[in-house]
Every structure is written in C-alpha cells, then in structure tokens.
Amino acid sequence: MTFSPELEARFAKLLESYPPGRTRSAVVPMLLYAQDEVGHISNELIEEVARLCKVTPLQVDEVVGYYSMLHRKPLGKYHVQVCTNISCLLRGGEELYEHASKQLGIANKQVTADGQFSLEEVECIGACSWAPAVQINYDFHHLVTPEKLDALVAELRKAQ
C-alpha cells in the first residue's frame, strides 16, 4: 500500500515520537490519519499498519472496531456528524439530526447514493456551550439551526 509523501512523513515522525520499541503506540493515530487519506479502513490497510507498527493484523483489527471514528466502510466525501448529547439535545440536537436525515435522505451511518454525504448521530463533541453543534469532517459548526445546516449542505454540494 502506498501513501502520499506527506502522510509517509507524518508516519515516520509519529513512530519516532514514542519510546524505543513502542511502535505499537502509533497504531491508533496512524489508522486515523491513513483513513483520512484513503477513505476507510480496509483489510489491506490493517495489514499495512500492522507491518509499520510491528504488530499482528489482529492487534490492529481489535483496535479498529473499538474506536468510533475508525470506519471499515467508506463514508461520504462530507461526513455530517450531528451531536445529540445532553447539551445539544436541550437545544434541538435531536431535531436537527432528524432534519439532516430527511434532507440528505439517509439514516444513521448511511451514505448518499452519489457518495457525497454521510450522516452520523454522534456523542458529545465538546461544543456544549455552543449547542447544537455539528461537525462536518473535522470542521466544527456551532449554534446550528436547520436553516444553517441546509445552507452548509447546499454550499458543499455546490463546491463539488
């Protein structure tokens, strides 16, 4: 498997940052960074990360299913994550999620037919004082209303 030179460099730095012989420590960040580049976590990627971190593929596989940001199937180009946890709930998070689901025509963890959007109801993302909050890929959007969300989605659609 090959990665971009930037990612390779990032991996190299990552592996160096842990105490000697502790390459296993790089597994989680490496999976996440690799997923950002290649889209999802395939068996092939697991084997590659296992090789780089000097662990068994099973040890990597165990990790993948544990962390909720690691995905075995491809997500949409824009992954819309709506927080419905308590602070957001109190300020319309669940309704916002329902709205997003209706607008995008997909349910939790599904991807739109054109592969552009995926949706996820997520747990608290640390934006509680600016609830309800949405994260699209890694970008935070605070104090989101259904109208604001529609505008965001429309803009991303246009940007393609």
Place this chain on the structure above:
Amino acid sequence: MLYNEPSPLEVKVVTKRFGMPNSHSLDAYLATDGFKAFFKAMQMTPEQIVEEVKISALRGRGGAGFPAGMKWSFVPRTSPKPKYVIINADESEPGTCKDRLLMENDPHQLIEGILIAGRAVDAHKGYIYIRGEYRYLIEHMDRAIAEAYGRGYLGKNIQGTGFDFDLYTHSGAGAYECGEETALLDSIEGKRGIPRMKPPFPAVVGAWQSPTLLNNVETLSAVPAIIRDGGAAFAALGTPKNGGTRMICLSGHINKPGVYELPVGFNLLRMIHEVGGGMRNGKKLKAVVPGGSSCPILKAEECDIPMDFDTLAKIKSMLGSGGTVILDEDTCMVRFALRIMKFYAHESCGWCIPCREGTTWLKRMLERFHSGMGQKSDIPMIGELSKNMLGRTFCALGDAAAMPTISIVEKFPEDFEAHLNGQPCPYAHAAEPVFA
C-alpha cells in the same frame, strides 16, 4: 479563536489571555508573564514544586478531583525508569468543552505547566492525548510545540537550564472511555481502551510500564500561575481544600451559555442568573447537571449551593468536569435519562458484564418507556438495574451511567408516571423545538 463574551464576575487565572490578540502565540505568551513560572521552578527543588502545588489545594479538573500535589508526590521520582507526563485532553464528558478552549487560546500556558510537572517528577517526555474529533487542535498544538522547540522552550537544555523535555501530541479516535486514565494508557500504547486494574496506579506503573503523571489540561494549565504567584494565592481564590478557579461550561436552557472561569465555590444560582444571564425565554429552572453527564442531577430547589467538591459530595452529587447543564421546566426527564444512557451504552468499553449489559438494557428499556410502551414496574426497575451496576463495575464508567439515572428516577418520578399507559411524551419538545 473560539471564545464567548466574558462575564464581569469571572476571576481570570487560566483564561487571562483569552480574547487577547494572538493569545496562542509564544510572543503573546512571553509578553504576559509567560515562562516566568518555569524559570522559577528551575530554581526550586522538585520537592518544593510539589509542596507549592499541595499548598494551592489544586484538585484534578478531569472529573475525579484528586488533589494534584498529592498525585505528583506519588510518582517515584528516583526510579531508574523513564517517567512520563501524560496530559488528558480527551475531553469527552458530555457538557464539557473547556480543555478545548485552553489549548486553542493558550497552548503555551499548558506547555509551561507540563514542563513544571516534568521537572517535579523527573520526567523528560510528555504526550498530550487529544481526542480524535479535535483534529484542528492537534495541528494547533503541534504548531505551538514546534514554536516552543524553535525558540528553545522545548527540547534539549531548555533556555540553558539544563532541563530536557520532549513533548508530543497523540490522537485518540473516538472513545469516551479513553478519558479514563488507565484506559487512556492502554490506548496510548496502541490497544483498545480498556481500563487497567488498580493498583498499581499510573503514578507507579503507567505508560509503557513506567511511572506516569497523568493530569487534565486544565489542571496543568493552572500550574504556571500557582508557581508564579504562589500556591497560597491560588488557594485563596477558592474554598479550603478546593483551591483556585474552575472553568465552568454553562450550557442548556440559559441565555448566555459559555465557558466562564469562576472561583471554586461560586454559587450555582448566581452562576445561572448572573453569569449565564438567566433562564432562556424566562422559563423556570427544573434541574441542573452540575459537572458533566456523570454527575447525579440536582433539582431546582437544591441549587442554592457553592460549587465546590465537598458541598456537592455532601448532597450526593459531584463537581465533576465543570460541565454545568441547565434544564428548564419543559425538559422531559425520561428523554434526558434516555439520552444519557444511550451515551453510556455507546461508550461502554464492554469489558465488564454489569456496565456492558446494564447500560444496553437500560437504554433499550428507556427507549421503550419514552415511546409510551412503558410499564409501571419499569420505573422501580430502572433504579434497581442501575444499582446493580453501581459500585460493581470495573471502572467508574458504570457508576457514571448509574448515578445520574438513579437520581433522575428518584427526583422526577412524575415525569416517568406521565409516560405510562401509552401516553405521548407530555413535553414541549414533542411539538416545537427551539434551536440554538
């Protein structure tokens, strides 16, 4: 920079640079007392540093409130093994969004705190464990770290003091449980975030089998001020045994949600009305989650209290992580309890039976209950099943799920009764949501 309108009632110690132009830059930091504490600490013995932190009565800001100075003193400084400082920036407790601001607005304050901690426990490597969702902060901290290296505030022989320290960020990837200190250690070692048996405590056997000091971002961010101005000055800001200020993340049905730095022991009602601008839409206060979703809930009439660890413990709740969530009279407590349990069921690591099965069962039962399919016998059972988890799980996540639930059914039985016999949820949210 994410930051809300400050309140005049705030006492700004760790947030004092918030709102300043370029507050995150090393230059801005140096221009405002930056690294003074570090140089001072270099003149002190490690014992003196620990002593100062003890005097400050600083208690852990991650949730458990363990006295920081005491924790520092547990690290066997003379052990021949390498020692590590690990910074818990996993910030995942629902209702909590303060570590994020500290790293975003004032990364060098955190770095300075880490260096002082390193000096105190003879550690020369540190790792900031940042939740994966905070990707921009990983890049942001990496830039700050690079800046500090570039100017000789990290690396070999820092500022000619002879002290070496390397600092790295480490990304999580979505797991609340990895905020639990021992699960965090497994996670940083590249494993599933499963908590470890204690003892041994991380201070003695932590990351990579070595002594490890593990503190929350806010805890370490308070250290430079403590060393600079003295522990006593910091302690004096709070109440006895509860030193200093705390960042309170106000959220929910309040007019001015935001993160405010207030002295420990600040009155909760004043927090709501004077700091937070009162209840939104003039509604009545129904309940408060004092410090993140894990804390037993307070009824409106219980809220006239000073927010410190001991007072909250006395009324069987907790100060937790500073996530203070305000609920108004229109809030359905069944729905609220359900959402909390949904969170814990999603985040249970699955290691131990009572948490894994208990949270899942309760979540599904509350789902059924909230949809109107509840039975009268479910009401006592919710409390009973929660108590079957309480104190019996491997780590505190099980307790964190049980405690608020028990308190909600006990304190708001009428909300549960109202859902019986196929009645629709009687609260306003079912009709017209109010966004933002």
Place this chain on the structure above:
Amino acid sequence: MADLINLTIDGKPVQAAPGTLVINAAKQVGIEIPSFCYYDGLTLQAACRMCLVEVEKTPKLQVGCTLPVAEGMVVHTDSPLVHQSRKGMVEFLLTNHPLDCPVCDKGGECELQDMTFRYGMGESRFLEQKMHVDEQQWSPVVFYDKPRCILCYRCVRICDEGMGVNALGVVNRGAVSEIAPNHFDHLECDECGMCIDICPVGALTSGAYRYKTRPWEMKHVGTICTHCADGCKTTLGVRNNEIIRGNNRDRSGINGEFLCVKGRYAFDFVHSAERLQAPLLRKNGKLEPVSWAEALATVAKKFQQAQASGGKFAVIGSNHTSNEENYYLQSFAREVLGTNNIDHHRTGDVPALLDALSGKTDALATSADLYERKAILVIASDLAQQHPFLSFQIRANYRHHGAHIYTVTPGPVREQKYAVRSIMTIPGRELADVELLREQLKAEPELVIVFGDAIKGDAVHKLVAFGASLGIPVRYVCLVDYSNSRGASDMGLAPNHGPGYQAVAEPGLAYDEILAATDLDVLWVVGANPLKHLDLASSRAFVVVNDMFLTETAQRADVVFPAASAYEKSGTVTNVCGEVQRLKAGLQVMGAKPDLEIIGLIAKEMGQDIGIWSPDKVLEEIRTNVRGYNIPLPVIATGGAAQTTPVNGHVPLSARPELIQSARDSLFTSGSLGRYSKMLNSVLEGPGGLYSEERP
C-alpha cells in the same frame, strides 16, 4: 508457619500464603466463589464481576478474583448483598443470551447454566428484543456463536498465554464486542481447540463434536492420547461404540487442561472406513478375508515349520502398542521364536542417555519439571510442533515463574519468543553451540535439558558430561516421537537389549539389517510400517502384520491381523519423560483385537505358554522383571503418572546411532494414524513445517 496470613471467610478461620487471592483462599476451606473470567493459571481480568464479595470495613463490594488476602480481613461470600449482586450479574448476562440450551452443545455442562441454576432468578425481567448475530465458522474445527458469548476472555488468554499463538482477539466495543480470529474471518493457528474447551458456555463449539450428542449420553473414558510421546490424558466421549469427542475438561492427568489438535480431534482414525475388521490371508497372490481360526492356524503352522527347518525370524515392533504388548512381543520373539532379531523404529537415543546417567539419581526430568524448574535448555527440537505439551509446560513455566529458556535449534522455534538466549545452530554443531551457553547456564540454579534426535550415541555422553560440568543439578529428557516410543525401548524391542536394558548375550539384527537380510524366512511386523520407506530384501520371507490399516507393509504380508488401536485397549504406556500411565479401553471396533491378545492367541495356537495375556498380569510381570518399572499401582490406577526410576547400571549402547531418526512429524501429522484421520487432514492446509517461521 509464621508467614501465613489469617483471615475469616464466612466465619471460618483461613490461613493463606501472602498473595493468595480471596477466591482461592475461600476454595481452601470449601467455599466456592463463583466466577467466569477467573481461570487458574491465566491472567486476571476482573471482568465478569461474579466473584464480588463483602469485605468488612470496605464500602463497596470487592472483587474476589483479584483481591489478595490481608491479615485480619473478614470476608462474607454468603450475605444477602452478595447474593443479590450475583443474581444481578446473571440477569445482566442473560439479557442477550439466546437461552437456546435445548439445542446447544454445551447444555448439561455449561457454566452459565450452572450459575443460573445456583444464583439466577426464577424468571426473566428482560422485555426487549435480543440482539442476533449469525454464527461464524473460523476453521474446520472452530465455530463461534457470538450471542452465546459472555466475554470472559478465557479463549483469548489460553490462545495467547497458554499456546503462545495469539490467534484470538476482541473486536468492537460495548455490547457488540465479540471475539475475532486472527485472519479477519478465519483462523490460522494450532487448531488445538483449547479455546473451545475452556469456553464456559457454548459460544465456541467444535466442528468434530457439534450437534452430535448430549453430553450425558456419552460414556467418558479417561485414557492416554495415542499420538505423540508427551502422553497427555484425554477423556474420550463415547456413545454407541463411537468416539464423539476428546477433551480433558476435568484437568486431570499430567497435562491439566492441555490437549493439542491430535489429542482433541485426531481420534477419528478409529472409525475410518479403511479399518481392517477381519484377518486377511494371501490366497493365490491376493489378500482375502478369512476367519481368525484360519489365520491363526496358518501363522502358527508357518512359524513352527520355519522353526523346525532352522529358519531365520525377525520381529519389528511398534511405537504405539502398550508396554504389555511390547513386553509380550519380545518374550515371544526371544522365548518362542528364539531370536534377538527384534527392533522398532527408534526415534531418540534413550539407551545412551540412561547409560550416560549411570550412577546418577534424580537426573530424569518429569513433565512437571518442565513447568517447575528454573531453567530449560531445548536442543534440536521444534517443541511446539513435535512436543506440544512440553512446549506448553515450558511456556507456562516462563509465564508463571519467569523460567529462563535457552534454545539451540536449526531453525526458528516458538520458544525463542521468550528465551533468554537462542542460538541458531547447524546440524552437527549442536554441542559446540551448547558450549557457548556454558557461562550463562552455570549461573542457573538448576537446569532441564531437552534434546532431540540430533543428539545420539557419543553426543549424548558428551552432553551429559557438559551438564555435569556445570556444577548445578541437571535433569534430562531424551525426546522420542510416539505415544509409546519410550516404552518400546524400555521393554526391549531391541536387538541388543532386553526389557530394562539388560544386555543380551548375542545381539540380533537391527531394523535395517532385518529388512536387508536376503535370507529372512519370517518377518512379523506388529503395528509398524517399515516398508513405507524401505524395501524388504528377502523375497521368500513369510510376512505377518498386525495393523489397523492396509499399510504398505500390510500389503506385502501373507497374513494380516486386524489390530485394535490404543483407544480400544487397556494397558500402560510410557511417555517421553518416562512416566507410565494407564490406557483405558473406550470402545471396541468389531473384528479387531488388541495385539496382546493376537500374540497370545498365536502362542496358544503353537502350544507355547508365555503367560496369560491379560494386561494386568503382564504388567505384574513387568513390574517384577523390568528394571525401573516397579511403579506404584495405585498411582496409575487412579489416573496418575508414575515415573520409572532411572536404570542405574550399564545400558548396552546402541552401536548404530544412525538408526535413530525422528519421523519429524509436525503438529498436524502423526505417522500412519494421522494419514487415516480425516480431521487432521482437514486442518492440514498450510501448517508450518518444523522450524518454519510462525504462521502469520
């Protein structure tokens, strides 16, 4: 005993060594603290929370499986609170459990069933829908049914800690956590099935056993595995004269819970369609089934004729037949046929070791020594492949006692992973490389040396001299291949020594000489297959074969007797460490007879009396006549292992060390027996050979 700790459990005073866990301290006084995840010898998990107990002066219930005893501790395991807690745990566990006990293989011997019976509630309060996940097949022998899994992590630990294989892990999180195999959807491993046996519920089931029977319909027969030389106890589950499973769930015997793929699954050769079930006699050049009377009469007559004409006899015995059979066979050869032309396929130089140890006591290691002694040196063997149980013992020793392991092998071996020092040697250089370890070994308090067939003849003497020069107590294991290889040697299936290594006056022909002799008149092969690799030079030889199958040798025979396997007979076998254990007949296969009986019947037919052919009688004779074999009967009668005492005296050296040659069977092969085991062949796909890098 000043250093014992005093505590009280349920009002009973208990004294326990420091570090004892409350769960075990309770066991000492007969109090059971229930547990799923706690398992003797494996790492602590504290995951199932069944073992919660009340400890006075502590606010919360305490975890009995991780809490060490403390002076003055007062523990309650029988309080209402503890009962309530257990009830709650069982209730939690059952929420997503399918409760399909009526169709579950584990029904009747399921720990969850027992626990529910003892501690559970009368009715279920769980009203929600149970989650379903489909069953998965991971290998020909391992199936996983996630909904039944209680996540006690025993399987993961036994595979990792016990086997050193690491083929199982946990994936996902929370309630959807499940056990997963090492290759996404399938396993590549030792296929030992340890995970299945250790599973307290029916989550892991065996391809060989599933849906075949209910446990209580079987008769459970504890006997000794008939494959490699390690001599594991295996309990055969037999129904209607059919072996349905092998396991060692009661953890009795030298091997505790251990069994490898062969001990657990490779019993099926017994029921092979190719088993011989009637004697065969060559008529008009073709082997035809005949009656026992006809076959016996033919053989007796032929033997007598050859005797009368001064014909040349030779006998080749087996590595699988019992001590009694071997003893009886050599008596027959020496007393009735009057020949010392007797041998067997020798796979390790036991005589040389016993000779080298002359005058020493306490120098033969037991299988327990491999678990208990402070240092182990492995020379020229891939234990994980060739001696799975010894390998397991050494691994457990390393884990539990931090034993120092040294290896000198011609290729990578599993022991290397935890060895203090490993030397890759080249064949012939083993001793020179062992010499490199001298200084390190001298510093050990004691040592067990385990050596393979590369060390033979003179080399054995040199090795023992090396051991003696270390100045520390050293014990030895001379590795041999099969279930009674050691017994074959001890019983004197050899041209130059009789039972107990008594020298014979006129040594006879050795294995290769027998086959090469052009003037051989009679060859009797009992349970061996020499013609697989070598030709029989004498075309005139009358060949009699006792075997289970029509092997290459049997095909050349004039008379073939259908022999019973070790699972069909009583008697004793001696394992690689010289430990004698009892075989117990689990079933009878129609038409076949134990070799002891066949030999006896031939003797009778010839009008010769070499004693009654009952296993007990022959064992009595062995105990009196064979040096080292005066073993205590009660020990073996109760399923224990009795080590033979070392032979202190001159042992005739094998003059022909080159005859000693391991068959180099791997984990998935087992000579002829393995060829007829469908199960072994089904898992054979891609196993590592000897000294290959571990399978990924």
